[in-house]
Amino acid sequence: MGHLENLKGTAKAVDFAKQNGIYIVLFALIGFFSFASENFLVSHNLMNVARQVSMLGIAAVGFAFVLLLGGIDLSVGSVITLVNVVCGWFMVNAGMNPVLAIFITLTMATLIGFANGWIIANIEMPPLIVTLAMMIIIEGVAFLISKGLPIYGFPDSFAVIGQGYLGPIPIPVVIMIVILAIGAFILNKTYFGRYFYAVGGNEEAAKLSGIKVKNVKYLVYSLSGFFAGVAGIVILSRTNSATVTAGKMLELEILTACVLGGVSVTGGVGRISNVIAGVLILGVLSNGMVLMNVTEFTQMVIKGSVLLIAVAFDCLQHRKAS
Amino acid sequence: MNILELKNITKKYPGVIALNDVSIEFVQGEAHALVGENGAGKSTLIKSCTGAVKPNDGSIVIDGEVFTSLTPQISEAHGIGVIYQEFNLVGELSVAENIFLGRAIRKGLVINKKAMAREAAAIFEQFNIDIDPNELVSNLTVGYQQLVEIAKALSQKARILIMDEPSAPLTSAEAERLYQVVEKLKAKGVTVIYISHRMEEIFRLTDRITVLRDGQKIATVKTSETNMDDLVKLMVGRELKETYPQRKACISDEVLIEVKNLSGNGVNDISFEIRKGEVLGFAGLIGAGRTETAELLFGAAKRTGGSVRLHGKEVHPKTPRDAIDSGIALVPEDRKGKGALLDMTIRSNTSMAVLERISNFFTIDLKEEKRLAEEYKQSIRIKTPSVEQKIKNLSGGNQQKVIIARWLASKPELVIFDEPTRGIDVGAKSEIYTLVNSLVEAGKSVLMISSEMEEVMGMSDRIVVLCDGKISGSLDRKDFNQETIMNFASQK
Numbered sequence: 001m002g003h004l005e006n007l008k009g010t011a012k013a014v015d016f017a018k019q020n021g022i023y024i025v026l027f028a029l030i031g032f033f034s035f036a037s038e039n040f041l042v043s044h045n046l047m048n049v050a051r052q053v054s055m056l057g058i059a060a061v062g063f064a065f066v067l068l069l070g071g072i073d074l075s076v077g078s079v080i081t082l083v084n085v086v087c088g089w090f091m092v093n094a095g096m097n098p099v100l101a102i103f104i105t106l107t108m109a110t111l112i113g114f115a116n117g118w119i120i121a122n123i124e125m126p127p128l129i130v131t132l133a134m135m136i137i138i139e140g141v142a143f144l145i146s147k148g149l150p151i152y153g154f155p156d157s158f159a160v161i162g163q164g165y166l167g168p169i170p171i172p173v174v175i176m177i178v179i180l181a182i183g184a185f186i187l188n189k190t191y192f193g194r195y196f197y198a199v200g201g202n203e204e205a206a207k208l209s210g211i212k213v214k215n216v217k218y219l220v221y222s223l224s225g226f227f228a229g230v231a232g233i234v235i236l237s238r239t240n241s242a243t244v245t246a247g248k249m250l251e252l253e254i255l256t257a258c259v260l261g262g263v264s265v266t267g268g269v270g271r272i273s274n275v276i277a278g279v280l281i282l283g284v285l286s287n288g289m290v291l292m293n294v295t296e297f298t299q300m301v302i303k304g305s306v307l308l309i310a311v312a313f314d315c316l317q318h319r320k321a322s
Numbered sequence: 323m324n325i326l327e328l329k330n331i332t333k334k335y336p337g338v339i340a341l342n343d344v345s346i347e348f349v350q351g352e353a354h355a356l357v358g359e360n361g362a363g364k365s366t367l368i369k370s371c372t373g374a375v376k377p378n379d380g381s382i383v384i385d386g387e388v389f390t391s392l393t394p395q396i397s398e399a400h401g402i403g404v405i406y407q408e409f410n411l412v413g414e415l416s417v418a419e420n421i422f423l424g425r426a427i428r429k430g431l432v433i434n435k436k437a438m439a440r441e442a443a444a445i446f447e448q449f450n451i452d453i454d455p456n457e458l459v460s461n462l463t464v465g466y467q468q469l470v471e472i473a474k475a476l477s478q479k480a481r482i483l484i485m486d487e488p489s490a491p492l493t494s495a496e497a498e499r500l501y502q503v504v505e506k507l508k509a510k511g512v513t514v515i516y517i518s519h520r521m522e523e524i525f526r527l528t529d530r531i532t533v534l535r536d537g538q539k540i541a542t543v544k545t546s547e548t549n550m551d552d553l554v555k556l557m558v559g560r561e562l563k564e565t566y567p568q569r570k571a572c573i574s575d576e577v578l579i580e581v582k583n584l585s586g587n588g589v590n591d592i593s594f595e596i597r598k599g600e601v602l603g604f605a606g607l608i609g610a611g612r613t614e615t616a617e618l619l620f621g622a623a624k625r626t627g628g629s630v631r632l633h634g635k636e637v638h639p640k641t642p643r644d645a646i647d648s649g650i651a652l653v654p655e656d657r658k659g660k661g662a663l664l665d666m667t668i669r670s671n672t673s674m675a676v677l678e679r680i681s682n683f684f685t686i687d688l689k690e691e692k693r694l695a696e697e698y699k700q701s702i703r704i705k706t707p708s709v710e711q712k713i714k715n716l717s718g719g720n721q722q723k724v725i726i727a728r729w730l731a732s733k734p735e736l737v738i739f740d741e742p743t744r745g746i747d748v749g750a751k752s753e754i755y756t757l758v759n760s761l762v763e764a765g766k767s768v769l770m771i772s773s774e775m776e777e778v779m780g781m782s783d784r785i786v787v788l789c790d791g792k793i794s795g796s797l798d799r800k801d802f803n804q805e806t807i808m809n810f811a812s813q814k
Contacts, residue, residue, distance in 0.1 A: 197665070204660045205659075205661055205663055206663070208620075208660055210732075211674075268663075
């Protein structure tokens with residue numbers, strides 16, 4: 001009988017490793033950089049890593065929702081750029097109150113997401129194409145507004161968002177934690193969060209269970225736009241200057257973080273708790289590589305490889321299951 | 323001369339014997355009909371001939387050459403061609419290009435379109451078919467596409483042509499043209515194996531008929547020496563062998579649902595009513611419009627005409643949500659494709675249709691959800707250690723029970739079961755029958771769609787038979803009779 005108990009224990013351990021394996025990777029990476037660089041495992045650097053990944057973590061929540069649905073949102077990087085330019089323009093060129101500027105900009109970001117969702121749900125176009133086109137359009141609009149030039153000289157109060165502290169913790173990190181918590185709450189506790197899994201897992205079954213699939217799509221893409229917008233505001237405040245490169249290629253980093261965190265690219269599977277690990281892995285990797293003087297281009301090679309490996313792992317899991 | 327002989331073919335799948343010691347001989351130049359109910363083994367038989375399925379036992383003799391099993395390549399090389407119900411054509415290529423797909427006539431590296439068009443035209447001419455070989459296949463009607471398939475098989479030197487319900491998608495003019503082609507094929511010495519449910523065309527076209535039932539060959543008869551009644555008797559002539567659980571008399575006088583002249587989604591002018599405590603069976607062949615009617619009732623397809631009254635009140639569900647809210651539930655036919663959320667737990671699957679009812683301020687009452695799942699796990703005996711188990715880890719029968727639990731949780735007045743026992747084991751089947759009984763005993767109404775004759779007769783209080791999107795007959799329990807139902811179902 002002890003044997004059976006042992007077996008059960010082993011099975012549980014395997015399950016645990018499968019579900020939380022990504023944390024093992026994270027700690028291994030932290031261990032590696034701690035040995036490789038003496039500047040890595042010090043408190044101010046770790047706080048640095050947390051602040052660097054905060055934008056990623058914020059946008060990853062919306063992106064994870066989209067992936068759960070079986071979709072993709074390539075426009076988030078451009079939305080971040082546009083949010084930078086528009087919010088900067090409102091505050092500097094129109095002299096608008098920062099709170100109002102943020103409110104209008106976030107509404108805009110949400111509406112862009114809604115537009116993506118509307119097209120995908122009603123015209124039934126592939127999300128990849130819809131959001132790719134949206135990405136290009138938005139980037140063009142950002143250029144048109146800013147004429148390609150940086151916008152700067154924001155009110156001092158605006159800087160708090162990106163540069164302030166709550167006790168020892170940078171405000172961006174606080175915002176990230178709040179948004180991750182909201183994301184986890186939506187997925188674990190609300191009925192519409194449950195619908196994300198259902199629609200992503202089996203759209204036909206979801207529809208026949210009385211779920212209004214179109215509404216779910218509107219909601220998810222709107223949330224993706226909104227969270228990208230929040231990330232954009234944080235970046236703008238942190239850098240104190242709106243540039244047309246603010247969100248360049250961020251969609252791919254966000255995608256990598258989500259897939260690393262075990263969100264399946266085929267929809268229906270994923271948890272916020274693991275997305276956090278995916279986000280941290282990317283942050284640790286970037287930070288560690290900088291400390292080790294790895295060049296920018298080598299970093300690209302490594303980050304691209306990480307994305308490839310993460311997706312390959314996901315697809316292999318799927319093949320095994322079927 | 324026998325061109326093709328099947329000798330003692332047996333094919334077993336886990337839990338089912340699809341073909342049991344079947345021997346049939348096909349003579350060169352004959353049209354030979356294969357008939358039998360859904361699930362009689364016709365498809366498996368075709369697949370054995372085309373190499374898609376390897377029999378467990380027996381042999382296949384083509385022109386005297388003996389094989390224990392075929393591959394698609396061997397089958398094609400020996401002149402066996404098949405016209406499936408789904409065509410293997412590329413819409414964006416021309417007729418000629420489709421006929422020579424993968425075997426294009428070439429001049430060096432360049433495809434010789436002219437030569438292909440010429441050869442295609444030659445084939446069509448033999449059969450008096452008027453098709454332009456340069457036309458795109460997507461511009462042709464279904465009837466002409468089918469003729470392209472036939473031409474394709476002939477260009478591959480097919481001597482045995484298997485046709486799987488070829489007239490099903492055709493208009494009557496198109497079917498007429500098909501019959502003429504079949505006659506010409508016979509005249510040219512091609513053997514046609516003709517699978518059909520339509521009695522009229524079987525008697526018109528074929529020389530001999532083989533009847534399959536439950537995976538066994540019942541008889542091969544000369545068409546000229548039999549008639550429709552005898553044939554139907556051969557097809558269904560079996561005693562009801564399964565026993566169905568008894569239920570108390572529970573039919574009330576009160577009509578729950580009254581459907582009048584319902585149309586849309588491929589069905590026309592459907593009228594019936596179901597009383598409280600009554601099981602109405604929907605019988606018919608695959609594609610007769612039973613599932614389509616269910617989708618209309620459930621708001622999953624668009625209604626173009628007619629009315630539905632529930633408790634005497636007009637209802638017009640435009641979405642499944644509307645239907646659920648007015649008390650209708652649908653346990654769908656395709657469990658994996660339309661029912662199960664495989665990556666989710668039994669708990670989530672059970673609550674899926676009522677999540678909003680058990681939520682406050684968007685937040686799911688997780689305790690209530692768990693209680694619900696446990697309740698149904700107990701009451702319909704879902705075999706699982708925990709409701710937190712993902713349902714992909716359950717057996718087919720238990721998955722089906724979880725889907726049924728989802729629908730019972732919505733507290734419906736009418737439950738539509740579409741092929742509720744397909745692909746599940748005998749034990750789970752009888753549990754589902756008991757469940758249906760307890761539903762009607764509690765005053766609910768059940769609409770049960772089933773292609774299994776025994777099941778629909780064993781479980782229903784009345785049966786409505788559909789054929790070609792219309793109701794072709796209706797029987798009370800005292801008049802239940804396999805032959806009558808089969809006749810209604812294959813009416814043309």
